[in-house]
Amino acid sequence: MTPLFGSREHPLDDRQRMAWESAQALWGVHLHDPELKPGAHMPSFAWFSFPPQVVVDPSEAERNGVGAFYESIFAHEIGHHVLSPSTRVTSFALAQQMARAIAATGRDLIPEPDAKAQMLSNLWSDMLINVRVAAMQRQRDGMPGVDPEMIRMWGVLSSVPPTGQLWWVVLRSYEILWSKPAGFLCPVSPPPRPVKRVERAAPTTPQAADTDAQRAKAVAAAAAVDARIAAEAQWAEFVVTNPDVDAGLLAETVRTFGDDPVSGALRFGMLLAPYLTAAAGSTGQSGGAGRAIDGGCAGQEDGAPPSAGELEEVLGDPRLREVPEHPAVIKARGAGGMAAPPAENGMQPSAPRAGADAMGQGYGVAETLELYSAADPNEVIAAWYITAAKRWVKPLTQPASRPNSVDETIPGALEQWSIDDEIASLDWSATLSTNPTVIPGVTTRLRAVLPDAPPEQRESVRLDIYIDSSGSMRAPRAGSPAVLAGTILILSVLRGGGRVRVTSFSGPGQVAGGARFTRDRAEALRDLTFYFGGGTTFPLDVFGVRYRDTRGDKGSHGAVTRRHVVVLSDDGLRSMFGTGQEEYARTALEVRRVLDSGTLIVEDRRHQMAEPAAAAGYDVEYIDTMDDAPAACARLARRLAEPRASRRLTPGGRRG
Amino acid sequence: MADRSKAQHGTSGPASAPAPSAAEALLQRWLARNESIDAVWAGMVPGPSADAVASRIGAVPKTFLDDRVRVVALAGDVLESDRGRGQESTDVVTVLDEVAATGSSAARRGAAIALWLWAGDEELGPLAPPLAREHAARALAAMAFRLASVVDPAEWVSDAERRDEAARTFLFWSGQLPAGEDRETASSLLTMRDSLQRNGALAAAAEEHAHRLEVTRKLQEARAREAAARYTHE
Structure with a gap:
């Protein structure tokens, strides 16, 4: 476990203490002492962790020949806490951007894509920090002709020529960023691309x-x-790789996005991900036996998996919706040479698991689950659907059950009271203040009464959702339009102050979900994403029991609560109308009579539900793809929020 | 080696470069001079540092950048002491007449900034070693036609990297080696900054990426056809 305060076992010596103070002054921060861990057997001589902690292995630093550059080593690790990633949420967002770049380049082409995303994320942070530290050292020291310590340290770290093109691109871009001639950090020409048979x-x-x-x-x-x-x-x-061009573009990306790591991460990933493909060869380790990992920094030490809140924050970041494009393409478009990107799919061909990108995150739920394999899968799935649904969510309320009071009035302006007016309407105080001598019709005043139109009373919605989780429905882990639609409804109802009950069903006896209505978002989403994967039998027995006795179904102030039911399913929903369970053939019809609204949102390309649903009095919304789900939910929300005027005042007025 | 070989690619600049047709016209004027890079290297003499020249570019007075100022007249003031140096003076006037003839603001401002570098000796004191004037016409043409065709001179002032490129371009075509650099270093850094070369490489890379997108599209179509064939078969 990382100690909260500096190691007492291995205190800083005078030289290290001076370097530590100097590194902190460079960034203008004060941190507790770094921890020295000789012989830690980490991939490199320095790393960091959250809560903010810098750790250095001095023996490994000496072995790598950088024992004289402690200020730069410390400044680099401090930079991880100040500049990039600086917070856990940013570190997850960076990894997510790299994963999106890898997906756009071709996830199937890159071995261990999630580990590579982490590697790219750390490399990107390293570049931003190293360039910033070198600039700050140059500004502070201001010695013409003398390179800042960071650059000198890199002269040592890069003494072994890179064997892979990726690392050559990184070193070459450092040369460009630091205005060093070709050959300063890496050979003038990139290593050849390996020929794959x-x-x-x-x-x-x-x-x-x-x-x-x-x-x-x-x-x-x-x-x-x-x-x-x-x-x-x-x-x-x-796979397109142009080491020389890419090094220039990488330098430009580092310069441009020096203060916005998350935005620049996608371009960085698009530049370097092609070098990670099997076709492009090795990952580009420097190749020197026993040397530190490329970059000199081992990155973040075994961080804990993201919490539900962190996941939601990361996945909800709008910067993670930018279309992944190679910077060369972006520049060509800027010069008028290429057309705009087609959609959010970037360069990734549509995968067999369709619909992932169409939900707007540019990264499917399955891939997100793999990326956060250490986190609770339920939380990852919930966070993914919440962020996908968020842009469609509006507070959902309905007109209040109690009619508005129509006899409320407000006082208006003073007017003259004439002898034809009601005597009771005479405003004596206004009359006497006008003139103590009362002359009827002349000095008499009345206060006009204006009808008051109070704002329409609205109340929250209580929504009963049934979701089909049979094998014919797409599983939540594969990006399900039904789950997205359900998430939009749940979030809209909860935001409007309402309650939901979610029931997941599949074959006979396969029913999951709470029996009561709830405002607990996590509980509702857990029920919504529960997946059986069996046959399809709508639980008419449960459905019938729940709506058999509705006498106690009262809302606040004893008002009758409106009852709304939504069923998310596919063409297997025929069982809802008695197919396969003839003893309940009339249940759906009978329940509909006590409902205010009953809507079926179904994936049914052939619209087979139209006839039985119409016969039983249910509305049907058809969805074919992910893109249809929000529209269907929007239509349903509109219907619930603004029922037709002729039926709006009486709860149960729309009942079958 | 002639500079032409490096300039065969497009001229779409990294930022606000002149319009493509105007840029092409400027570049053609430069290419028509058929300057030899090898000849420049062969006649190199020590010059001031690139940083010093870049710093002077950053201090260019606004009056030099005013489109109403005639560069030929400006050169008359700035290079007054060079009058009577025969052919070089004539060449300078020829280049500046060409600049005026193009009607290009970028070329005019590019030439004006080059003139400012010499004029700065009087305003700010000479650099050490002083800027050479032996190849003033060539340096003016390089700045007004070659560099201004790909990078707007406003960027030479506002962007540190483009300022460095302008300084190095000026020094090179003036026949001066930046102080503190040997030939290899100077050549490497000039190449690294050279927007003309970089734009060519970028255009080629963009074509490759466009081809990759086309390959991707074909794969998507193949997958769709496979799915359709399977559905039909079933």
């Missing part, structure tokens, strides 16, 4: 078929598979 896949054998027509279709299907495999092979092989 690609084995061609054997042609696909068509499936056996009985008839000529079937045989022709099987051959066409096999040809389509072969075409896809060939296209994938070409896509995997044709």
Whole structure:
């Protein structure tokens, strides 16, 4: 465990103490002493952790030849707490940006993509910090012709030429940023890109078929598979890397985004992710046996997984919605050479798990789960759907059950009272203050009474949600439109002060969820994302029992509470109308009679639900893709919020 | 080696460069001079540091950048002491006449900044070693036609990196080696800053990325066709 205060076992010596003070002064901060851990067996000689702690392995620093550069070592690690990532949330956001860049480049092409995202994230922070520290040292020392200590330290750290192109690009961009001639930190030319031998896949054998027509279709299907495999092979092989150009663009990115690590991280990732693909060869370690990890900093020490709040903050960051594009493409567009990006998909072909990017985060829930594998999966899924739904959420309320008072008035201006007016309307105090001598019709006054139109009374909504979690529905982990729609409804109702009850159902006896209505968002989302993956049988027994006795169904002040039901399912919802459970064939119809609204939001391309739903009095909203879910929810919310005027005043007035 | 070989690519600048057609016209004027880089290196003499020249560029008076000021007249004032130096003076006037003929604000301001570098000797004191004037026409052409075609002179003043590029470009085509640098270092740093070369490389890289997008699109189509074929088969 990291101690809160500096190590007493290995106190700083005078030289280290002076360097520590100087490094703090450089950043203008005061931290508790760093911890010295000789022989820590970490990948490098320095690292950091949260809560803010700097750790250095002095023996490893000496071994790497940087024992004379403690100010820069300390300043670098302090920079992680001051500049980048500076907070845990930012560190997660940086990793998320790198993961998005990797996904856009081709997640399948990069070995260990999540570990690579962490590596890129640390490398990006390192570059921002090193450039800033060198600039601050140059400004402080102001000695012409003498390089700042940070640059001199890098002269030592880069003594072993890089074997991979990625690290060459990084070192070359340092040369550009520090105005050093080519060859100062790395060879003038980049290492050659390794040649990968690609084995061609054997042609696909068509499936056996009985008839000529079937045989022709099987051959066409096999040809389509072969075409896809060939296209994938070409896509995997044709990875664009231009070390010289990319080094210049990287330097520009570091300069431009020096104060905004999260925004710049995506461009950084898009620049370097191609070098991580199998086609581009090694990851570019410096290659010197026994030397520190590239960059000299081991990054963040085994941080705890993100909490639910941190996840929500990270996933909700609007900077994580920028379209991933290579900086060369951005510059070409700026010069008018290329068209605007098509959508948020970036350069990533649509994956078989469709819909991930369409939800607006540019990163699917499955990939997010993998990235945060150490975190609670329920929290990751909930945070993902909450942030995906957030832009669609509006407080959902409905007109109050009690009609507005119509006899309320407010006093208006003083007017002259004439003898035709009601005597009771005479305002004596106003009359006498006008003139002590009362002359009817002349000095008499009355106070006009104006009708008051009080603001429309509104009340919160109580929504009963049933979600189909059978195998035919997309699982929440794969990006489910139904779950997104449900999340939008839950958040809208809760934000309007209402309550929800969520029931997840699948085959017979497979029913999950709370029995009561709740305002607990976590509980509602946990029920919503519960997934059985079995058959589809709508729990008509539970449904019927819940709405059999509605006498005690009262809201506040004894008013009758409106009852709204939403069912999220697919064409397997025919069971709701008795298919397969004939003994409950009339349950849906009978329940509908005591409901104010009953809406089915279904993934049903053929609209098979239209007839039975109409017969039972349920509204149907069809959704085919993720993109349809928000619109369906918006229509439903509008209906709940503004029921037709003829039916608006009486609770239960819209009941079947 | 002629500079032409490095200038075959597009001229889309990294920031607010002149419009492509105007930029192309300026660049063509430079290429028409057919200057030899090898000849410049062969005649190199020691010059002031790039930082000192860059600093002077940053101090250019606004009057020099005013489009109403005629550069030929300005040169007459600035290079007055060079009158009577025969061919070089004539060449300077020729270049500045060309600058005026282009009607390009970028070229005019580029030439004006180059003139300011010499004029600064009188205003701010000479640099050590002083800026050479033997190749004034070549340096003026490099600044007005070559560099101004890809980077707007306003950026030479506002952006540190572009200022360094302008200083190095001026020193190189003036035939002076920046103080404290050997030929390899100076060559490397000039190449590193050279927007003309970089734009060419960027244009090529952008084409490759466009091709990658096309490959990606074909893969998406292949996947869609496969899904459709499978659905039909089932």
